[in-house]
Amino acid sequence: MKLEQFCSASRVVIVAGKGGVGKTTVTAALAQTAARAGLSVLIVEVEGKSWLATLFDRPALGYEETLLAPGIRGRTLSPDQALVEYLDDHGMRPISKRLRSTGALEVVAASVPGMKDILVLGKVKQLEQARAADLIVVDAPAAGHAITFLTSAVGLLDAMATGPIAKQAADVAALLTDPARCRVSLVTLPEETPVAEVVETAFALEDRAGVTLGPVVVNGMWPPPVPCTPRLFRAGARAAGITVTADDLAVAERSIGFAAARRERQDVQVRRLADLLPLAQIPLPFRFGATLGPADLEALTDAFVEGIVALAPDVV
Amino acid sequence: MTVDGFASRSPLPALLASRQIVVCCGTGGVGKTTTAAALALAAARSGRRVAVVTIDPAKRLASALGLDGLSDEPALIDASRWDPSGTAVAGGSLAALMLDTKSTFDKLVIAHAATPDQGERILANRLYRNISTVLSGTQEYMAMEKLHQLHADDAFDVLVVDTPPSRHALDFLDAPNRLVRLFDNRVFRMMMGPTRMSMRAAGAALGAFMKVVAKVVGTAVVDDVMAFFRAFEGMEEGFRTRSLEVLRLLESDQAGFVLVTSPRPDAVEEACFFADRLRATGIDIGALVVNRVHPLLVEVPVPVGVPVGPASDALEHVVATWRARAEALDLVDQAGPADACTMVASLAELVRAERAAVAPIVERIGRPDLVVEVPVLEREVADLDALAEIASYLC
Numbered sequence: 001m002k003l004e005q006f007c008s009a010s011r012v013v014i015v016a017g018k019g020g021v022g023k024t025t026v027t028a029a030l031a032q033t034a035a036r037a038g039l040s041v042l043i044v045e046v047e048g049k050s051w052l053a054t055l056f057d058r059p060a061l062g063y064e065e066t067l068l069a070p071g072i073r074g075r076t077l078s079p080d081q082a083l084v085e086y087l088d089d090h091g092m093r094p095i096s097k098r099l100r101s102t103g104a105l106e107v108v109a110a111s112v113p114g115m116k117d118i119l120v121l122g123k124v125k126q127l128e129q130a131r132a133a134d135l136i137v138v139d140a141p142a143a144g145h146a147i148t149f150l151t152s153a154v155g156l157l158d159a160m161a162t163g164p165i166a167k168q169a170a171d172v173a174a175l176l177t178d179p180a181r182c183r184v185s186l187v188t189l190p191e192e193t194p195v196a197e198v199v200e201t202a203f204a205l206e207d208r209a210g211v212t213l214g215p216v217v218v219n220g221m222w223p224p225p226v227p228c229t230p231r232l233f234r235a236g237a238r239a240a241g242i243t244v245t246a247d248d249l250a251v252a253e254r255s256i257g258f259a260a261a262r263r264e265r266q267d268v269q270v271r272r273l274a275d276l277l278p279l280a281q282i283p284l285p286f287r288f289g290a291t292l293g294p295a296d297l298e299a300l301t302d303a304f305v306e307g308i309v310a311l312a313p314d315v316v
Numbered sequence: 317m318t319v320d321g322f323a324s325r326s327p328l329p330a331l332l333a334s335r336q337i338v339v340c341c342g343t344g345g346v347g348k349t350t351t352a353a354a355l356a357l358a359a360a361r362s363g364r365r366v367a368v369v370t371i372d373p374a375k376r377l378a379s380a381l382g383l384d385g386l387s388d389e390p391a392l393i394d395a396s397r398w399d400p401s402g403t404a405v406a407g408g409s410l411a412a413l414m415l416d417t418k419s420t421f422d423k424l425v426i427a428h429a430a431t432p433d434q435g436e437r438i439l440a441n442r443l444y445r446n447i448s449t450v451l452s453g454t455q456e457y458m459a460m461e462k463l464h465q466l467h468a469d470d471a472f473d474v475l476v477v478d479t480p481p482s483r484h485a486l487d488f489l490d491a492p493n494r495l496v497r498l499f500d501n502r503v504f505r506m507m508m509g510p511t512r513m514s515m516r517a518a519g520a521a522l523g524a525f526m527k528v529v530a531k532v533v534g535t536a537v538v539d540d541v542m543a544f545f546r547a548f549e550g551m552e553e554g555f556r557t558r559s560l561e562v563l564r565l566l567e568s569d570q571a572g573f574v575l576v577t578s579p580r581p582d583a584v585e586e587a588c589f590f591a592d593r594l595r596a597t598g599i600d601i602g603a604l605v606v607n608r609v610h611p612l613l614v615e616v617p618v619p620v621g622v623p624v625g626p627a628s629d630a631l632e633h634v635v636a637t638w639r640a641r642a643e644a645l646d647l648v649d650q651a652g653p654a655d656a657c658t659m660v661a662s663l664a665e666l667v668r669a670e671r672a673a674v675a676p677i678v679e680r681i682g683r684p685d686l687v688v689e690v691p692v693l694e695r696e697v698a699d700l701d702a703l704a705e706i707a708s709y710l711c
Contacts (some may be wrong), residue, residue, distance in 0.1 A: 019344025019345035020343075020346060024582070033439060051581075053324055053584060114665075130482075131535065142345075142481070191696070192376070192698065193376070198362040221680060223655075226656050227652045227655075228655065229558070232650075232652050233653045236648075237641075237645070237653065239645075239648045239650055240645045240648045241644070247615070251660055252660055255613050255653075255656070256656050259662075260615060264692075288663070288669070289665055291669060303563065
């Protein structure tokens with residue numbers, strides 16, 4: 001599939017997945033991928049995890065938009081920020097502060113299920129309608145909360161038919177269910193539990209939120225097994241003029257054995273995911289350095305582009 | 317140090333032997349539930365009567381713990397399953413339960429209601445139905461409520477508790493906590509009826525508040541809100557007393573806190589947040605568990621939490637040496653051997669990076685002796701065998 005076609009399939013992509021699967025990194029890589037396709041991108045970080053900016057080697061994200069890279073802007077949009085902004089926008093600025101300080105805001109928010117989620121998505125919708133960017137990438141809340149987050153609008157409409165929040169919920173539902181406007185990209189790891197959870201989340205989202213799911217991003221793939229035997233290794237070392245000890249040889253054997261075993265277990269899970277979930281997959285490589293920075297983002301973006309190009313033309 | 321048949325330098329055996337409550341906290345995806353379950357298993361094997369309270373276990377782990385149904389009451393796990401060889405210290409037992417926020421809240425309401433009728437009214441209220449599942453902090457509060465019940469019940473020597481995977485997980489440490497604060501706040505008092513002091517001002521403020529609520533959520537909700545607060549009339553004192561009791565219990569030396577993390581920078585950042593939060597409440601961390609640590613396959617001893625210094629330099633040297641070998645091999649088109657050398661370098665780099673990632677939290681806690689490492693396992697932790705293996709690293 002062509003990169004441009006993939007990146008402009010919808011105006012909003014919501015990146016969702018369980019905690020620890022690398023959702024935030026995938027969000028950044030997707031943004032970078034779209035920027036390479038020539039699109040302007042806005043990253044919206046809803047959990048206040050401002051460290052996303054370190055992937056671009058920029059200072060922490062804030063409520064105000066900042067430039068992260070050419071063509072890529074970013075901002076946070078936490079539920080509390082969305083609620084305050086909603087009150088301010090609806091002429092309640094003078095008392096919104098007091099509502100917060102007394103804790104009454106918490107009561108108001110709790111009186112309507114999923115209200116904060118709807119306000120966050122409502123703000124995303126507003127950004128989308130205002131054409132804030134060619135593509136808006138939303139780093140969704142972690143874990144099972146993604147389901148609550150994306151089904152909040154439908155749930156609220158079931159409970160309440162009128163009022164300003166119900167109107168907001170209807171707008172959000174319209175956004176989520178229109179594949180030309182919004183898609184959800186799920187992220188997982190090639191491990192037993194994350195695979196089980198992403199399958200469950202995918203079916204729940206399609207059934208209950210009516211969203212269109214893009215390819216599943218399988219993060220953290222180890223390299224394919226290294227084709228090397230002790231005999232080949234010794235021959236290679238001789239050819240390169242390197243002296244290797246018996247210890248070195250043992251270390252090399254242990255290392256490629258460890259990596260191959262890991263990859264083999266991952267491949268089992270990748271096949272299992274393909275069997276359980278009829279969605280295309282985009283594999284991203286495991287990064288061995290634990291501190292993620294711009295170099296990692298570049299490498300992940302390369303892999304993302306490669307993964308998209310490898311997709312069948314009719315996938316999206 | 318030998319405590320109750322354990323022999324190790326880990327702080328966890330002593331913690332499990334001396335505390336009645338062990339709380340595991342940390343961000344999502346770091347293996348908190350697994351750690352809690354493995355600790356419970358270790359404690360049971362050391363002869364203690366244990367219950368593990370889980371929040372949202374993965375399906376296969378839940379099955380392993382006998383939590384297939386909705387069991388929010390402790391269910392005993394047969395000893396033959398956690399002690400197949402019969403080598404455990406006598407007298408131990410292992411039970412597990414899964415927290416059900418709504419049902420715990422329901423029981424609490426029924427227990428504190430003045431009359432059965434009041435209880436029924438609350439359970440039927442639509443706002444209550446939302447609050448009991450949606451209001452942030454409710455799940456945490458109910459975990460503590462469950463803890464209170466189990467602690468009072470005396471059937472267990474030690475309770476090992478999992479916490480929800482969010483930053484809010486420690487909200488119950490707020491005194492008074494969120495739910496109590498809800499009943500404590502001025503709006504609530506206004507709704508519960510004007511005070512003698514400022515009947516008029518309160519009435520006016522209530523009017524303004526209700527207008528806002530109506531504007532935001534529609535008038536239909538307003539009636540629910542009013543009904544909700546009226547339904548709770550007279551119950552808030554019981555709630556407050558109860559939550560303060562739990563808080564005192566957690567702050568006492570009957571409770572121990574285990575911070576769980578994985579050796580990745582984002583997880584460690586969250587761990588630092590939790591560490592600060594515990595410190596601010598005056599609670600000591602009993603142990604820091606670092607899960608899924610990759611093994612060092614080269615002979616260079618590098619203690620955890622050491623980002624710089626001779627050990628780290630040695631590791632750096634290993635990485636550089638093998639990268640140089642890979643390059644040399646590449647030059648003579650020895651792709652296989654070159655890739656093998658790159659893999660050695662990458663794995664050493666991974667270990668170096670993991671150690672560097674963990675350093676900030678070890679420094680924050682200031683107690684390297686509290687660190688317990690669990691290596692990444694060659695299999696999924698989804699049965700009691702695997703839990704026993706984890707437990708062997710923990711204790």
